[in-house]
Amino acid sequence: MNNHIAFARFHPAALFSYYLCLLLFTMFTENPVITALSLLGALYFCLFTGTARENLNDLKFYAPMFILVALTNPLFSHSGATPLFFMNDNPVTLEAVLAGVNIAATVAAVMLACKGFSRVMESDKLLALFGKASPKLAVVLSMALRFIPLFKRKWRELCDVQKAMGYFRGESRFSRLASYARVFSALVSWALENAADTAASMCARGFELEGKRSFSLFRFTRADGALIAASLALSAPVLAGFAMGKASFYFYPRISELPFDIFSVAMYACFAALSLLPFIFEVKEALKWKYLRSKI
Amino acid sequence: MKKDIIITLLIIMLVAVFVLATDFKSVEEYYLENAENVKEGDAAVVISIRCDTVLDNMEKLDPALAPYVPSDGTVLAETKYALREGDTAFDILVRAAKTHRIQMEYSGAKETKTVYIEGIANIYEFSCGDLSGWTYFVNGERPQVGSSACTLHDGDKIEWVYTCELSEDLLQGGAKNE
Numbered sequence: 407m408n409n410h411i412a413f414a415r416f417h418p419a420a421l422f423s424y425y426l427c428l429l430l431f432t433m434f435t436e437n438p439v440i441t442a443l444s445l446l447g448a449l450y451f452c453l454f455t456g457t458a459r460e461n462l463n464d465l466k467f468y469a470p471m472f473i474l475v476a477l478t479n480p481l482f483s484h485s486g487a488t489p490l491f492f493m494n495d496n497p498v499t500l501e502a503v504l505a506g507v508n509i510a511a512t513v514a515a516v517m518l519a520c521k522g523f524s525r526v527m528e529s530d531k532l533l534a535l536f537g538k539a540s541p542k543l544a545v546v547l548s549m550a551l552r553f554i555p556l557f558k559r560k561w562r563e564l565c566d567v568q569k570a571m572g573y574f575r576g577e578s579r580f581s582r583l584a585s586y587a588r589v590f591s592a593l594v595s596w597a598l599e600n601a602a603d604t605a606a607s608m609c610a611r612g613f614e615l616e617g618k619r620s621f622s623l624f625r626f627t628r629a630d631g632a633l634i635a636a637s638l639a640l641s642a643p644v645l646a647g648f649a650m651g652k653a654s655f656y657f658y659p660r661i662s663e664l665p666f667d668i669f670s671v672a673m674y675a676c677f678a679a680l681s682l683l684p685f686i687f688e689v690k691e692a693l694k695w696k697y698l699r700s701k702i
Numbered sequence: 703m704k705k706d707i708i709i710t711l712l713i714i715m716l717v718a719v720f721v722l723a724t725d726f727k728s729v730e731e732y733y734l735e736n737a738e739n740v741k742e743g744d745a746a747v748v749i750s751i752r753c754d755t756v757l758d759n760m761e762k763l764d765p766a767l768a769p770y771v772p773s774d775g776t777v778l779a780e781t782k783y784a785l786r787e788g789d790t791a792f793d794i795l796v797r798a799a800k801t802h803r804i805q806m807e808y809s810g811a812k813e814t815k816t817v818y819i820e821g822i823a824n825i826y827e828f829s830c831g832d833l834s835g836w837t838y839f840v841n842g843e844r845p846q847v848g849s850s851a852c853t854l855h856d857g858d859k860i861e862w863v864y865t866c867e868l869s870e871d872l873l874q875g876g877a878k879n880e
Contacts, residue, residue, distance in 0.1 A: 484807040484820075485805075485807060485821065485824065485826065486805075486824075487805065487824065489729050489732075489805075490729070491726060491727060491728050491729060491732075492725075492726070492727040492728075492729070492731075492732040493724055493725070493726055493727075494724055494725050495725070495727075495732075495796060495808075496807055496808065497805065497807070578703060578704075578705040578706045579706045580705055580706060580709045581705065656766040658766065658824070659766070659767065659770055659805070659824035662766065
């Protein structure tokens with residue numbers, strides 16, 4: 407269990423329903439306010455729970471990705487009423503640029519939220535959650551979530567071995583790229599074999615057998631109920647706002663105006679509370695810990 | 703080290719070729735090109751752009767576009783353009799879009815004769831149902847080639863029309879049925 411993250415101490419079912427609510431809203435809207443709030447919430451949570459080194463590495467990945475996605479849209483989408491300049495007689499429009507920024511923000515928000523999700527939901531929690539209903543789903547999910555960290559670890563291992571064998575030394579940058587390609591190809595074949603092995607081993611252990619009980623450390627407490635209730639209560643006004651068209655927004659052909667009235671402000675406030683919930687909880691617990699320690 | 707420098711130079715050259723091969727124009731530059739008057743006796747063609755079928759299918763139209771559909775279905779009334787040697791239906795459309803500042807997007811390339819008109823005046827393919835898009839007629843007939851492969855002759859009449867039913871609504875009982 408990730409003991410340094412307070413939010414991870416909730417019951418898997420509560421965490422799962424919270425992230426389900428958050429991701430559904432983030433993925434299915436073009437509304438820039440919702441996207442920005444979701445990005446902020448996920449970003450704060452990841453920054454707060456990660457170490458400085460992890461955060462720096464994340465920045466190195468997310469910043470170029472954001473720029474790349476944002477730039478790609480105006481290159482391929484020429485719709486929109488405000489041309490900035492023309493490229494091969496096709497307009498590059500302001501609307502397409504802004505829509506690109508919005509798409510990039512959505513992608514970053516979803517990826518960061520999933521990062522937060524994988525930090526608080528380790529494979530044992532997924533197994534506890536889905537193990538009874540569908541053991542197959544639980545195994546597939548836990549293998550998928552475990553895949554990237556495992557891949558990274560094995561990558562480092564293979565690079566070290568190759569270095570010990572004398573590769574990578576005194577090579578030019580581009581021959582080093584070729585060496586990395588060799589490591590990558592070895593890594594992929596290893597990963598395929600490893601996945602098949604894991605599945606076969608799970609079968610041999612009888613993970614699908616009837617009447618099998620799985621070991622679970624998690625107890626559903628009042629706090630977990632409160633988290634589910636809070637996710638649902640905060641989602642309901644947002645969902646109502648979506649249904650009433652208060653969140654509807656489009657970029658083409660001309661950027662539409664955001665509806666701005668009491669109801670839409672209330673909707674945004676609810677969504678802000680929903681998306682910032684893990685971060686606020688984390689800060690609250692950290693302050694409480696500091697306060698309690700100061701009294702010793 | 704030597705290898706590094708050579709490959710870096712190659713990559714820079716490749717990027718430079720792509721950038722230089724792309725034709726960048728400012729908005730004013732683009733719209734002011736080709737503005738010319740047709741004199742008596744010059745070879746000329748007539749072009750019109752219409753989207754009447756959208757008006758019959760307003761319920762299928764993307765709601766964001768409703769304010770952008772002209773109420774009489776005319777994006778561009780019949781207009782005369784000077785015909786230059788080797789002009790295609792696509793060239794005339796580009797020129798008309800420039801002089802009248804009509805938004806237009808295409809994919810493919812003129813040079814390979816693979817141009818496809820995705821949208822004119824913010825009305826795009828699939829904007830009005832799954833079978834909608836732009837098509838064109840020359841002298842009341844549909845050429846069996848793409849617009850960038852269709853070379854025009856003096857006095858030709860080009861009509862760009864929007865269809866909501868894969869051209870069925872244009873061919874049956876409409877103005878094009880002769």
